[in-house]
Amino acid sequence: MRDLIPLVQLTADVVILTVRQELEVLLVRRGKPPFEGMLAIPGGYMEPGENLWQTAVRELQEETSLDGMAHHLELVGIYTDPDRDPRGQVASGAWVAMIPDPPVARPGGDAAATQWLPVEQALESALAFDHRVILHDAVERARRSLDQSTAAVSFCRKEFTVSELRRVYETVWGGKLDPGNFHRKVTRIEGFIERTGRTTTRDGGRPAALYTAGARKWLPPSIPRPEMSA
The missing domain is CATH 3.90.79.10 (Nucleoside Triphosphate Pyrophosphohydrolase)
Known part of the structure; x- marks a missing residue:
């Protein structure tokens, strides 16, 4: 049996x-x-x-x-x-x-x-x-x-600013990132985000460039995590 x-x-x-x-x-x-x-x-x-x-x-x-x-x-x-x-x-x-x-x-x-x-x-x-x-x-x-990946753009609208992308990292990771360093790093990674040629003032202040997700799926170890907030 x-x-x-x-x-x-x-x-x-x-x-x-x-x-x-x-x-x-x-x-x-x-x-x-x-x-x-x-x-x-x-x-x-x-x-x-x-x-x-x-x-x-x-x-x-x-x-x-x-x-x-x-x-x-x-x-x-x-x-x-x-x-x-x-x-x-x-x-x-x-x-x-x-x-x-x-x-x-x-x-x-x-x-x-x-x-x-x-x-x-x-x-x-x-x-x-x-x-x-x-x-x-x-x-x-x-x-x-x-x-490890470009998953952060999944939390963003189809078109987003670098500041909005940074806020995703800060919110998920629970700590602050230096705005200037973050902007330089993400815009220099080939295929991570692509500029649309359009701008927006929804962040307040001067017009900010709008980006969309690129074709890249995996990231080099280039964006260190901040210290977690208490």
Whole structure:
């Protein structure tokens, strides 16, 4: 008699981050047990014919009405603690999405409501399942991505100023960068950002040049992290 294969269900959870005055995360308030009424990361079960990436994209859209294919998604990790879900053994692939100027999210699926919270506040809150651990890991993943790749532009509008890009780094990393040094470094990295030829005064003061994302995906170690704010 063949050994029975234990049944393990698969889910995808999506940590959705944006930069406003602070680094913020989109959470949903669960409308069903388990953890009914608690805040959680948007997510759901993998359906037949899907891979986990497709599940993450679908759940992002179903639970928040955001288009998952239009945003930057990175795998954070696979979470397999057998006690992480009281309904049974459930393994989850967690993803982090980095988005600019998010629209008003509308709840769906198991979500009764959605809520943007500063990341620091969310990490101090009681979250469903092991979602506080996943959120912590996703934020660290986003910080490392800014070290190694051009992911910072994913937090910016299609056209942005160097000052707006710098504020992304400062907000995600939690410290101040020297404006002049930052401007010199990012504008000298070939393929990182491209000048559009247009300007804006939305930052206040003199007109500032507008840039768009270049074709480059990976960065040399040229933008050192600042000291983290207390």
